[in-house]
Amino acid sequence: MSRPDPAEGTPIHRLLDDREGLPHADGAARRRHALLVVATLVPTVLILAGSVSAWPLYALPIALSLPLGGPRAMAAAGAVASLTVAYASGRPGADGAAMALGVAAFLVTGLAIGAGHRAQERDARRIANLSLIDxxxxxxxxxFFADALPRECRRAERYGLPLSLVVLDLDRFKAFNDRHGHDAGNRLLTAVGEAIRASSRASDIAARFGGEEFxxxxxxxxxxALEAAERIRAAVSRVSVLVAGGESAGTTxxxxxxxFQNGDGDDGTRMLDQADKALYHSKASGRDRVSLFAPEHRWAAAS
Structure with a gap:
């Protein structure tokens, strides 16, 4: 069984660069921002100089802000427009239309800011999920697993709750790779991951521990935990992928x-060690089976 370096996947800065709908800090983005600034400043300067009738010019930067700069740019343009018009509406001799426009602009700004916040929250959740998913x-x-296990142990210790751990390893996965190639091996791992997710409860935390181990x-x-492990074992035994020659192949x-033994201060290390020993017992006993840790288990030379 192999356990490679833990954090596998895409670096966080690349995830940030890959987000859809967010402007990149490149030359094109700076030019778009400069265009929005100029389009917003022109009516602002005119209105502050006394030309309240110039307020329709704000339609241009507000209309362009969303496609060119996203929700935050729209919120900024709307805020400038609403504050400027509201200021002009308070001047002596200002008509009611300008005041009504200022109120409407405030409402639009609020909606735009809300949309911007929601978009930021969605992006933050997406990045967080991508960084913690294999x-x-x-x-x-x-x-994720390395953080979750001690956290769940602390919770179990604090509230006296039961907690268990299952460690799973594909049988003869190296032989499968050697025979069918790494591409087929990757497709098999993908299918196994789907089987594990489908066989787990919503409260269970499934993770790829490393290589072909989960x-x-x-x-x-x-x-x-024994029932969960048996569900996964049965599900994986039915998994197969297409390999060279149009045949289907799988493994167990x-x-x-x-x-978890409440009261011994275990942060997950002892439980992980015992689950590993039980796993090796399953391997040494013929594979394709589930074992519960027992004190007589010893490390066995199985692969």
């Missing part, structure tokens, strides 16, 4: 289960 299998990556944090006793998976 892109090949669709389950959480090792970085882990499942189960907020429940060992009996529930072995699992080890351990539970």
């Amino acid at each position: 892109r090949l299998t669709g389950v959480h990556n090792y970085a 882990a499942l944090i189960v907020p429940g006793p060992a009996e529930e 998976i072995s699992a080890g289960v351990a539970d």
Whole structure:
């Protein structure tokens, strides 16, 4: 079993660059921003100089702001327009139309700012999800697992809740890769990830532990973890992918289960070690099976 470097995937700065709908800090973006600034300043200067009738000119920067700069640019243009018109409306001799325009502009600005905030929240959630998901299998990556396991252990310790851990490893995956190629191996890992997600409960935390190895944090006793591991084992046994020659091929998976012992201050290290030993017991006992940790388990030379 192999466990490569934990954080696998795309660096965060590349994720930021790949976001759709957000302007990049390049020359084209700077030119677009300069155009918006000029288009907004022209009516602003005219209105502040006394030409209140110039307010229709704000239609241009507000109309261009969303496609050229996104929700934040629209909010900025709307804010400048609303504040300027509201200021002009308070002058002696200003008519009611200008005042009504100022109120409407404030409403539009509020909507634009709200849209900008929602877009930022969606981007933040998307980036956070991408940085914590293994892109090949669709389950959480090792970085997420490394934070989640001690956190769940602390929660179980604090509230006296049961907690269990399942460690799973594909059987003879190296032989599968050697025979069918790494592309087929990657497609198999993707299909296994889908099977694990489909077989897990919403409260379970599934992660790719490394290479062909997976882990499942189960907020429940060992009996529930054994049931979860058995569901995954059965699901993976039905997984197959197309390989050279138009044939279908798959493999099986072995699992080890351990539970959290409240009161011993375990941060997950002991539970992980015991689940590993149970996994090796499954491997040494013939593979394609689930084992619960027992003190007599020893490390076995299985692959």
